Amino acid sequence: MFKQLAILLVLFQLIAGNLLAQDEPLKVGVIGLTHSHVHWIFGSEKQGDIQIIGIVEPNRELAQRYAEQHGYSMDLVYSSMDELLANTQPEAVTAFGSVYDHLKVVETFAPKGIHVMVEKPLAANLKQAQQMADLARKHQIHLLTNYETTWYPTNHQAYELLKKEDVVGATRKIIVRDGHKGPKKIGVNQEFLEWLTDPVLNGGGAITDFGCYGANLITWLMDGKKPNAVTAITQQLQPENNPLVDDEAIILLQYDQAVGVIQASWNWPIGRKDMEIYGLKGVIYADNSSDLRVRIAEGYDGYDKQSYQLEKRKAPYHDPFSFLAAVVKNKIEVQPNDLSSLENNLMVMEILDAAIRSAKQNKTIKLKE
Structure with missing residues (x-):
């Protein structure tokens, strides 16, 4: 009897933990600030579906300019993707650098099991796109492309x-x-x-x-x-x-x-x-x-x-980053x-x-x- 109760308690804790994790904001890294669509994610963070835990941008002047505009701490800013990985544990990353750099983002994060959303288009050329797709499939991550x-x-x-x-x-x-x-x-x-x-x-x-x-x-x-x-x-x-x-x-x-x-x-x-x-x-x-x-x-x-x-579409279909969070948390297929x-x-x-x-x-x- 006591053994059965202990098993039920463990199962309850696991289910409760999973439900709690589903309700927590998705931990997101922002890779690059040179694409001006990046302002979108800083505005979307206020909705509570995502939490920006790190930003990769080697241009400190640009990062400082946007920090003053959006109110984030420069402590969140790292000079490289490797530095971000050494200091944080993102569940997903969003790419806001050049389209050519999308491949490098996927090469870095896919092997870690970290999901990726890029700004449109998917890649700078078809060869890069195919390489990105191969990596996403091999490492079983979501690779999404965002269009306004x-x-x-x-x-x-x-x-x-x-x-x-x-x-x-x-x-x-x-x-x-x-x-x-x-x-x-x-x-x-x-x-x-x-x-x-x-x-x-x-x-x-x-x-x-x-x-x-x-x-x-x-x-x-x-x-x-x-x-x-x-x-x-x-x-x-x-x-x-x-x-x-x-x-x-x-x-x-x-x-x-x-x-x-x-x-x-x-x-x-x-x-x-x-x-x-x-x-x-x-x-x-x-x-x-x-x-x-x-x-x-x-x-x-x-x-x-x-x-x-x-009217605007209902959440999470109204916003790319709410959508990303719902996909990663298996609320949307x-x-x-x-x-x-x-x-x-x-x-x-x-x-x-x-x-x-x-x-x-x-x-x-x-x-x-």
């Missing part, structure tokens, strides 16, 4: 209307437009600008910086299918600001019964992240994060119109076609690789023979 548009309620409502409610019929064309006036024109900080406009560190210019958004969304909407072929053109319309990389890109994706059009630009007069989905019966417009329109065709050029203004998934983002890299080759060679690149 993943958290837009309009994109998810568009998916529901298209896939589950069949509002506009079978998909025939998807157009995704992303970008702004250009990094220099919008005034990104110098530490970000230096690698964002470097063809090696960023993998390209607008074609990678904003082309990845369209590739990510179209792959999701096309259920992870690989395009039959990719055709792309790039231009450099601001050589004085972007001397080493393209700043204008158009990518065409050919599927069996649909086409995808990605317009990625550092030459828009306004910032934009919008999408149009054309079906046999109508069109869905995701104009921004909150405004959605649906037009159902009537006759030759008439239509019935509905407009929606959407990432599906292969999810926007953040490794599978989706390997396809994104295959599309971008083909697009870059297409633009350079001035020819269509076939992906499916």
